[in-house]
Amino acid sequence: MASKRYAAVDQTACVACGACEKACPLGAIKVYNGCFAKAAEDRCVGCGKCEKVCPANSIKLESRGNL
């Protein structure tokens, strides 16, 4: 059931603004302790909405390894 892609966050570039969190229709991406965002790989469907709104260009859709 898992999608082929998921949202991968470059934690060094993330500004932790939370725009991705708001955009995610599944609540799969969250900002952790005000430091960076991280997507739960098992819940992310790779729709790319977070990538589209990220002002720091720190989110990229990546392929899942063993699918």
Next chain:
Amino acid sequence: MKGKKKHWYDYLWIWSIVYFALGFFNILFAWLGMIDFLLPLLLAVFGGNKFFCNHLCGRGQLYCKLGGDLKCSRNRATPKWMASKWFRYGFLLFFLTMFGIMVFQTYLVASGAESLREAIKLFWAFRVPWGWTYSGSVFPDWVAQFGFGFYSVMLTSLLLGFIVMIFFKPRTWCAFCPMGTMTQAICKLKNRKGHK
């Protein structure tokens, strides 16, 4: 956002509009902006989070509304340099320096060395008459001087945010917002041992 539960704080973009409208009528309302200035810092220092940026920032919500819902943004990628650490921390330093100058100006008025300037300064350079918003009050002049200075900072940053919102993504301002940079730095310091 479809299907997501709305919270009271999802409507704080209205507060942002109200704040700037109030400052158009009475400059003393500019002091209310201190909430947006102190609350993110308090939440970062004591809570170790960016709850303000993530949920309470009316300005970020306003950019989302205009740039996203109302499609006033070209939705292009933010230039790499604009989201780089050098630019973010450089802008923070510049912003704090200008803020310090503004506080010093307030001190000069408080000490009587200078008189009240009933004007705001946009983009730290362009003086705009704003005298109709102040005709004396029970407070000393320095209170109004700080209001003019602080409103200048708030309006300048709002306009900068609008400009980058139009050319890039709705929340491009967040990439180099001085408050966001400061609070993230505080959170990183506070949580440096906790992760992984």
